[in-house]
Amino acid sequence: MKLYNTMTQQVEQFVPLEPGKVKIYTCGPTVYNYAHIGNLRTYVSEDILVRSLRFLGYEVIRAMNVTDVGHLESDADEGEDKMLKGARRERKTVWQIADYYTDVFFQDMEKLHLQKPDIVMRATDQIDEYIEFIQVLQDKGYAYQAGGNIYYDVSKFPDYTKLSRMPLENLQHGSRGEVSLDENKRNPYDFALWFTKSKFDDQEMKWDSPFGRGYPGWHLECSVISLKALGEQLDIHCGGVDHISTHHTNEIAQTESYTGRKWVNYWWHAEFLITDEGRMSKSKGGFLSLSRLQELGYDPMDYKYFLLGSHYRKQLMFSDEGMDSARTAYQKLKERTLALEEAIETEAYLDQFKAALADDLNTANALTLLYAVLKDDSLKSGEKRYIIQQMDTVLGLDLFREKEHDLDVETIERLIAERNAAKSEKNWARADEIRQQLIDMGISIMDGKDGTTWKVN
Numbered sequence: 001m002k003l004y005n006t007m008t009q010q011v012e013q014f015v016p017l018e019p020g021k022v023k024i025y026t027c028g029p030t031v032y033n034y035a036h037i038g039n040l041r042t043y044v045s046e047d048i049l050v051r052s053l054r055f056l057g058y059e060v061i062r063a064m065n066v067t068d069v070g071h072l073e074s075d076a077d078e079g080e081d082k083m084l085k086g087a088r089r090e091r092k093t094v095w096q097i098a099d100y101y102t103d104v105f106f107q108d109m110e111k112l113h114l115q116k117p118d119i120v121m122r123a124t125d126q127i128d129e130y131i132e133f134i135q136v137l138q139d140k141g142y143a144y145q146a147g148g149n150i151y152y153d154v155s156k157f158p159d160y161t162k163l164s165r166m167p168l169e170n171l172q173h174g175s176r177g178e179v180s181l182d183e184n185k186r187n188p189y190d191f192a193l194w195f196t197k198s199k200f201d202d203q204e205m206k207w208d209s210p211f212g213r214g215y216p217g218w219h220l221e222c223s224v225i226s227l228k229a230l231g232e233q234l235d236i237h238c239g240g241v242d243h244i245s246t247h248h249t250n251e252i253a254q255t256e257s258y259t260g261r262k263w264v265n266y267w268w269h270a271e272f273l274i275t276d277e278g279r280m281s282k283s284k285g286g287f288l289s290l291s292r293l294q295e296l297g298y299d300p301m302d303y304k305y306f307l308l309g310s311h312y313r314k315q316l317m318f319s320d321e322g323m324d325s326a327r328t329a330y331q332k333l334k335e336r337t338l339a340l341e342e343a344i345e346t347e348a349y350l351d352q353f354k355a356a357l358a359d360d361l362n363t364a365n366a367l368t369l370l371y372a373v374l375k376d377d378s379l380k381s382g383e384k385r386y387i388i389q390q391m392d393t394v395l396g397l398d399l400f401r402e403k404e405h406d407l408d409v410e411t412i413e414r415l416i417a418e419r420n421a422a423k424s425e426k427n428w429a430r431a432d433e434i435r436q437q438l439i440d441m442g443i444s445i446m447d448g449k450d451g452t453t454w455k456v457n
């Protein structure tokens with residue numbers, strides 16, 4: 001298996017810490033809103049990584065955090081509190097918001113046929129561990145208290161920029177690109193481990209600690225959860241490229257300060273989904289959730305097919321045309337796979353397929369091979385089915401499931417009526433919930449001048 005390692009900036013032969021076993025940590029979602037399809041691209045790529053390793057014979061254990069603590073707009077602990085903003089928008093408590101969007105996130109993962117990580121831990125369940133971690137950093141001289149908060153002193157970690165390879169001055173802090181103006185810090189690049197005082201006195205999630213009643217900094221949770229779930233060393237740490245310069249940089253500094261040893265062997269990063277307005281992000285209005293994509297008439301598998309056509313380390317331009325051609329191609333592909341006869345075992349093509357995966361997850365080549373199988377006249381129909389079934393255990397394109405046609409029209413119409421009633425009462429949260437319920441049933445709804453219409457996805 002060859003993988004690109006951000007730390008060395010090279011494609012390297014993958015060698016696990018323990019032969020045959022792989023420990024992977026993936027940064028999880030922040031659950032104050034729907035994941036946008038750009039975020040989901042990272043999770044799709046990570047799923048391909050995990051499934052490929054398993055297909056190649058490795059025993060994989062993967063852990064992920066869920067960021068359910070209120071956090072700020074930017075990596076640099078500035079801006080508005082995201083969880084609180086979500087709660088205000090939807091008139092719920094921060095805890096309800098976190099629960100609701102955690103559920104939605106895992107539903108999105110299911111819709112995309114992504115395997116759930118073996119270990120999932122919520123940030124809010126690790127408070128004692130954060131306190132212990134911070135105390136160790138204090139004892140070792142890496143952390144200091146100032147103005148009521150605890151900060152990590154980046155000047156104590158000489159290799160601070162080893163992942164980003166950027167001069168410290170180039171690091172973008174703050175949503176507007178400036179260095180944090182927090183006057184309590186010794187160095188402008190120091191980051192908070194624990195807040196008792198911030199600009200946000202209305203932060204609702206707070207815990208008692210030896211440093212005062214407050215809440216943890218964002219970067220802390222990934223270090224603590226990965227140590228707890230997977231031990232002191234990891235084979236692979238995954239995330240989006242936007243995490244390289246600050247979040248992962250800070251994770252490395254604090255974890256290696258805590259353990260006193262190298263933490264991660266391979267840093268793996270997925271590129272952005274972009275639109276003609278630039279990178280898709282939650283802070284810009286009009287981001288696309290998977291549910292929204294379904295409302296627009298696409299199946300989650302259309303989107304996955306669209307993603308797999310390009311390499312995870314390349315930026316991918318999202319467009320209606322791209323999605324339309326992915327939908328057409330996916331539907332045609334599925335018609336062909338469903339028409340194949342009962343599976344007959346064969347070894348044909350599987351070595352080539354493994355080689356495509358082992359080539360830094362070349363999913364585009366893997367898809368090309370899949371089409372080559374369909375076209376190959378020397379194979380029996382059942383052999384084609386067998387090979388493609390094997391391939392689909394990695395690609396997860398759901399190529400052999402027939403659509404369910406048993407429609408409960410009465411329930412659909414009742415839900416739509418309930419949703420319209422909720423909308424007229426301006427109960428948007430309830431209206432959203434019902435829309436989600438319909439989407440989960442495979443129904444898209446369209447609001448038009450003549451009322452609401454629906455169709456089966």
Ligand SMILES: [Zn+2]
Nearest residue numbers: 027028222247
């Ligand atoms: Zn993380």
